[in-house]
Every structure is written in C-alpha cells, then in structure tokens.
Amino acid sequence: MVLNRSSESRHLSLVPDLRREVFSLSPSSRLLASGFCSDILSTIGYDNIIQHLNNGRKNCKEFEDFLKERAAIEEKYGKDLLSLSRKKPCGQSEINTLKRALEVFKQQVDNVAQYHIQLAQTLREEARKMEEFREKQKLQRKKVGFPYVLRLQSAHLFWSSFFITKAKKIYEQKCRDKDxxxxxxxxxxxxVNPKQQEKLFVKLATSKTAVEDSDKAYLQHVNALEKIREEWQSEHIKACEVFEAQECERINFFRNALWLHVxxxxxxxxTSDEVYEKVRKSLEMCSIEKDIxxxxxxxxxxxxxPAPIMYENFYCPQRNAVPPGKASGPNLDPDYSTIGDYSLLYQ
Incomplete structure (x- = not known):
C-alpha cells in the first residue's frame, strides 16, 4: 500500500514543545513543598529527591543503550540486505521488460539497505546526544553542591545538635543547682552560724555564675545551629529549584527524543514504500507479449x-518412394522382392 501525504504527515508529526507547560508552573511548587521533614536531623526528603533524579539518569541511560542496540540491528540488517542485493542472483537470465523491472528491484533493494545503514548512523547520533545531555545534567548537579547540602544535614546539624543537647543538659543542671x-x-x-550562711551564699553566687555561663554556652550553640539550619534551608531551596528545573528539562528532552525516534x-x-513504489511502477511496464x-x-x-521423411526402397529407389504415413505395416505390393527372385543354394 502506498502512503499518501496525509498519512505521511500524520506519521511524521512535529515534536510538541512542552516548555510552555514546564515553565508555567513554579519550579519550587512541588519538589520543595514535598522535600522537607519536621525532624531537623532527617534527610529522607532530600534522599527521595536524589533517588528520583538518579532513577531519571538511569532511565536516560537505558534509552541510550536501546538506541545503540537498535542502531547495531539496523546496521547489520542493512549490510546483510546490501550483500544479498549485490551478491545473490535474482532472475539474471530474464530479458527485456521483466529484466528491466528486476534491475530496478535490485537497485531499490540496494537503496533500502543504504537507508537502514544511514538510520543506524542517525540512531547512534541520537544516542550520543542523550549521553551528552546526561553528562551535562550531572555537571549541573555537582555545581549545585548537593554533597555540601548533605554534609550540612548529616554532619553539621548532627554534631551541632549533639553539642546543643550536651550544653542544654549542663544548663539545666546548673539551674537546678542554683535553685x-x-x-x-x-x-x-x-x-546563727555565720560561717554556714557564708558558705551557702558563696555556693549560691557560684551557682548563679555557673547558670549564666551555661546559659551563654547553650545560647551560643542554639544560635550556631540556627545559623547552620538557615544556611541549609537556603541551600536546600536552591537545590530543589535546580533539581526540579532539571527534572522538567529531562522529561521534556526524553519525551522529545522518543518522539523523534518514532x-x-x-x-x-x-521512504521504503516510496522506493518499492518505483519497483511497482517498473512492473507495470512489464509486457508478456513484448518479452515473448x-x-x-x-x-x-x-x-x-524440416521436409517430410521419404521411404526409399533399396532395390527400387525410384519406384518405392512412399509418402509419409504409408511406410508402416505389411505391404504385399509386387514392387517388393520375393523369394522367387533368388535361387536356393540348398535344394
């Protein structure tokens, strides 16, 4: 069946531009809103985002490998078809119009083989673009510094929180001592013992000083942790915005690559149908009568x-010519020699 232009345009539709859909939404409206956790030491939200991004990279790598394997299949098929077209005889003793149709057929099969080899090269180029896209996003993620964000969460916050806990315990104990x-x-x-009263006042004064010192230390640790928390939150927001923009770009790129592949x-x-249509047209020019x-x-x-085969009698060549069809069967014509014409040697 020959594809008309409407079916061709339907099969080769343009790749839709998803950027309008992507950028119509706020980049921080989804990943950021779902990436926080009430526990200051928890990294589960960030870990989920990173895992999703890693899965996205893996999916792109799988499609890249698919394109490479498909390219290898197309190249092998094209080369095998090319070898078949050029080396395998196909009606080589035909003549005239059918011979010309077969020549067109062999040439167009050769063209189809070349198209498959070209398609293999195109698929490898698309796989290379997918690989470059993956590496580009990998570098972008490194620039964002998500290892630093993880370090803030898992290391600084943890140790700062440990020091705060210790400082808080000391502060609370000093307060109880003061009370x-x-x-x-x-x-x-x-x-009435002034020495005992003096000792108690000294102890009270010492406990007040200890409370003030522990309070300052506790407050310093809290302020330090809060500063780190604010820095982490700022970095987390930036990372989520970049990661969501990357994910939008990845989905758009992946979808467009698949659309282009199809x-x-x-x-x-x-193209193959157009090539085979040339063969069909050459076959329409084939004429049985002209070939015969x-x-x-x-x-x-x-x-x-050839002339009729005549019977010639050995003894009477002039008189015994028999037309075709009359030389078979017994014949008693006197022209034939009889035993009377011979003498018997033994009597």
Missing part, C-alpha cells in the same frame, strides 16, 4: 520446418 542553693539559703535564714522509524517506512516477441526476434532460427 537548690537558693532553697538552702532560705532554709538557713534562722541559723518519527525516524516512520520516515524509514515511508523479444525472445523470438533474438533467438529465431527460421520459419521453414
């Missing part, structure tokens, strides 16, 4: 059949 010292001073108000396969079918007439004109040997 106990105050209670001891209050209970010793009626005591278009290339459709174009191969359309051509053979007769080239191989004719004459129009006169």
């Amino acid at each position: 106990e010292a105050e209670q001891a001073v209050n209970r010793s108000a009626n005591l 278009n290339q396969l459709s174009q191969q079918c359309v 007439e051509y053979f007769v004109n080239q191989r004719k040997t004459g129009q006169t059949p």
